[in-house]
Amino acid sequence: MNSFITGNNLRKTLGRGNPRVAPTQGALLGAVFFLMPAFATDVVITSEQKGAESIALGYVEFPCVSGNPKAVAYHPGAVLTDDLNFSGRFKVKGVPKLDSLAKAGFKDSGALAYLQGEYSLEGDKYSLYCELLDIETGEKIIKKKYSGPKDQLRQASHQFADEMVSQLFGEKGIAQTRFVYVNKRPGGKEILVMDYDGANVHEVSRNKSINLCPIFLGSKDKALYTSYAVGVPQFFQADMLSNKITQAYASKRGMSSSPSYNKTDKEIAYASTMDGNSEIYRRPVDGGKASRLTFADGIDTSPSWSPNGYEIVFMSDRSGKPMLYIMDRDGSNLRRLTYDLDYCGSPAWSPKGDRIAFAAMDEGNNLNIHTITPDGKSLSKLTTGSGSNESPTWSPDGRHIAFMSTRTGSPEIFVIANDGRDPRRISHTGGNSMPSWSNY
């Protein structure tokens, strides 16, 4: 069926100078959605988060038509609308039921389409039906049905949210992504995994010692982290599907920490003290020969790969204070990136390649999240305040940054849009730090 939306092939591209949708989104988006001629015309909307308009949608609360809604601790419609709002691409106005008042409200908010659906929870199975309808014509723009074991209902909501992003923007959504992170407990720190919205927390490490620096290895189900479980910190790999944990390789001396994964070449860059002070090395993720990349006095750590695997940004105090540097993957072409701040660390290269996020002190002792272009020319400060804001990590689409913040007291994981807007708190249990965002 050739709906107006899919026929128009909405597509988002990055970049400056591309034509943007006019600010009066109601009028022009209306044109985009419904007044375009039926032949396929590409409409291009810039996907930069900064100042991007979000699409207004209505939502009619999904009823539970069969079974007990209390069989799950959430409402699947609420999970869906949270996903849509979180993405920054939509602004959802919810109503309990669809009557003429609701419809008028939708139009007032500029919504041209609304969500409807229902779910059931019979026995240990769920079913979920979602549809997106045109307000004027009632035509079903998108519709999907899901079913499966009861504990998968939440994932089905996430899947529909991603389906909407895919059909309306031609891009992958992040509603099914996850975080690995560090959680402090008596006697040590363990690695945990959770959905990107903070649900479904599970343990990854279970060794009652100190575990740090977790990263995903390409997929959402494999992680690498550094652990004191066998003494001096070494890398361990965790397979979260089989629940198996193995030591990645045994380093003969020194401590291994701060890994970054290059999925193109299946290798890690990391910091090691095997040759004395902390230097950056590169090696295949499953072991094999390590190549040393840095040779200066002082501390070199926190490497982060560029998305194409050609370059590495890292932190070094070789100038006298911790700053960021970039080098090619073999350690050559080394140049300094940051100058005007007092302390720069934990860099993370955006999956889009266009910016590097990092933590920096500009005045005082507390760290705030900044981003900078790889040529060093454009610096943005994304967080402020007296708490400490550290360990930035990018969503796979480059539209969001998660980080640790002590702004509420105990360390917790927060997310902001890549321009610093719309801060959201993800974790609530206290003592949570060092998040790493998975791939799709």
Add this chain to the structure above:
Amino acid sequence: MKIIHWVLSGILSTLLLSGCAKKPAPVVEPVPPKVEATPPPIKVEAPKVDEAALRRQRIQAKISEIFKTIYFTYDQSSLTDDGKATCEAIGQLMKEALDITVRLEGHADERGTNEYNLALGEHRAQSIQAYLVSYGVAVARLSVISYGEEKPAVEGQDEASWAKNRRVEFTTTF
């Protein structure tokens, strides 16, 4: 008659004399004081001096006194004068007692990033290791581990707390 007279008087006077002479005091044999019979001496071995135990005690006491935590200035891994003095005393003791081995545990305060602080703690422990090696202690007796900012001695967000966390601690085996 005169002779008889003479003999008689002789006898008489002897008798008289002997009769009047003081009787000597009866000789009393001194009674020896009543002494308990001394038990026969038990055969006891003279106690040997335990050199090894004495040495252990002495060195253990020195270890407790000399291996004091060393503190650092913010973002520095170089030794202060106090730190150097402690290292000298440690070096001396370790050259005297060759069976002491040490683990040097480096730490940092919470400011800055976790990864950098892991490396900073290690750098501090390594700088002490280097000092002791140059003093003459074999490097095999000195192992190094860093905990970065992960094991603070004092929880607190002020300089007084931070100063107590920028440290190297010693764990000795002897």
